[in-house]
Amino acid sequence: MVKVSGTITAKGVNIHAKLSSDNNDYISLTDIARYRDAENPRFIIQNWLRNRNTLAFLGV
Known part of the structure:
Protein backbone atom coordinates (compact mmCIF):
# COMPACT_ATOMS: atom_id res chain seq x y z
CA MET A 1 0.00 0.00 0.00
CA VAL A 2 1.50 3.30 -1.09
CA LYS A 3 0.71 6.35 1.05
CA VAL A 4 1.68 9.89 0.23
CA SER A 5 1.11 12.88 2.48
CA GLY A 6 1.74 16.35 1.29
CA THR A 7 0.48 19.83 0.73
CA ILE A 8 -1.27 21.28 -2.29
CA THR A 9 -1.12 25.04 -2.74
CA ALA A 10 -4.12 26.65 -4.46
CA LYS A 11 -4.69 30.41 -4.58
CA ASN A 23 -8.82 4.30 -2.71
CA ASN A 24 -8.91 6.15 0.63
CA ASP A 25 -7.72 9.60 -0.37
CA TYR A 26 -8.29 12.61 1.87
CA ILE A 27 -8.12 16.37 1.30
CA SER A 28 -8.65 18.75 4.22
CA LEU A 29 -11.98 20.52 3.87
CA THR A 30 -11.02 22.78 6.79
CA ASP A 31 -7.96 23.99 4.90
CA ILE A 32 -10.12 24.77 1.86
CA ALA A 33 -12.66 26.64 4.03
CA ARG A 34 -9.86 28.80 5.45
CA TYR A 35 -9.65 30.48 2.03
CA ARG A 36 -13.04 32.14 2.76
CA ASP A 37 -12.71 32.69 6.51
CA ALA A 38 -9.34 32.10 8.11
CA GLU A 39 -10.68 32.86 11.60
CA ASN A 40 -13.75 30.56 11.54
CA PRO A 41 -13.63 27.93 8.78
CA ARG A 42 -16.17 25.83 10.69
CA PHE A 43 -18.98 28.21 9.69
CA ILE A 44 -18.17 27.71 6.01
CA ILE A 45 -18.33 23.94 6.48
CA GLN A 46 -21.60 24.14 8.48
CA ASN A 47 -23.27 26.17 5.74
CA TRP A 48 -21.97 23.84 3.05
CA LEU A 49 -23.40 20.81 4.87
CA ARG A 50 -26.84 22.50 5.09
CA ASN A 51 -27.02 22.99 1.33
CA ARG A 52 -29.53 20.71 -0.46
CA ASN A 53 -27.15 20.16 -3.38
CA THR A 54 -24.37 19.09 -1.00
CA LEU A 55 -26.66 16.55 0.66
CA ALA A 56 -27.73 15.19 -2.73
CA PHE A 57 -24.07 14.90 -3.81
CA LEU A 58 -23.10 13.06 -0.62
CA GLY A 59 -26.07 10.73 -1.09
CA VAL A 60 -24.79 9.63 -4.49
Whole structure:
Protein backbone atom coordinates (compact mmCIF):
# COMPACT_ATOMS: atom_id res chain seq x y z
CA MET A 1 0.00 0.00 0.00
CA VAL A 2 1.50 3.30 -1.09
CA LYS A 3 0.71 6.35 1.05
CA VAL A 4 1.68 9.89 0.23
CA SER A 5 1.11 12.88 2.48
CA GLY A 6 1.74 16.35 1.29
CA THR A 7 0.48 19.83 0.73
CA ILE A 8 -1.27 21.28 -2.29
CA THR A 9 -1.12 25.04 -2.74
CA ALA A 10 -4.12 26.65 -4.46
CA LYS A 11 -4.69 30.41 -4.58
CA GLY A 12 -2.08 30.88 -1.87
CA VAL A 13 -3.74 28.43 0.55
CA ASN A 14 -1.92 25.29 1.70
CA ILE A 15 -4.24 22.27 1.65
CA HIS A 16 -3.14 19.07 3.37
CA ALA A 17 -3.73 15.86 1.44
CA LYS A 18 -3.21 12.16 2.08
CA LEU A 19 -3.27 9.87 -0.92
CA SER A 20 -3.04 6.08 -0.88
CA SER A 21 -3.35 3.20 -3.30
CA ASP A 22 -6.32 1.64 -1.48
CA ASN A 23 -8.82 4.30 -2.71
CA ASN A 24 -8.91 6.15 0.63
CA ASP A 25 -7.72 9.60 -0.37
CA TYR A 26 -8.29 12.61 1.87
CA ILE A 27 -8.12 16.37 1.30
CA SER A 28 -8.65 18.75 4.22
CA LEU A 29 -11.98 20.52 3.87
CA THR A 30 -11.02 22.78 6.79
CA ASP A 31 -7.96 23.99 4.90
CA ILE A 32 -10.12 24.77 1.86
CA ALA A 33 -12.66 26.64 4.03
CA ARG A 34 -9.86 28.80 5.45
CA TYR A 35 -9.65 30.48 2.03
CA ARG A 36 -13.04 32.14 2.76
CA ASP A 37 -12.71 32.69 6.51
CA ALA A 38 -9.34 32.10 8.11
CA GLU A 39 -10.68 32.86 11.60
CA ASN A 40 -13.75 30.56 11.54
CA PRO A 41 -13.63 27.93 8.78
CA ARG A 42 -16.17 25.83 10.69
CA PHE A 43 -18.98 28.21 9.69
CA ILE A 44 -18.17 27.71 6.01
CA ILE A 45 -18.33 23.94 6.48
CA GLN A 46 -21.60 24.14 8.48
CA ASN A 47 -23.27 26.17 5.74
CA TRP A 48 -21.97 23.84 3.05
CA LEU A 49 -23.40 20.81 4.87
CA ARG A 50 -26.84 22.50 5.09
CA ASN A 51 -27.02 22.99 1.33
CA ARG A 52 -29.53 20.71 -0.46
CA ASN A 53 -27.15 20.16 -3.38
CA THR A 54 -24.37 19.09 -1.00
CA LEU A 55 -26.66 16.55 0.66
CA ALA A 56 -27.73 15.19 -2.73
CA PHE A 57 -24.07 14.90 -3.81
CA LEU A 58 -23.10 13.06 -0.62
CA GLY A 59 -26.07 10.73 -1.09
CA VAL A 60 -24.79 9.63 -4.49
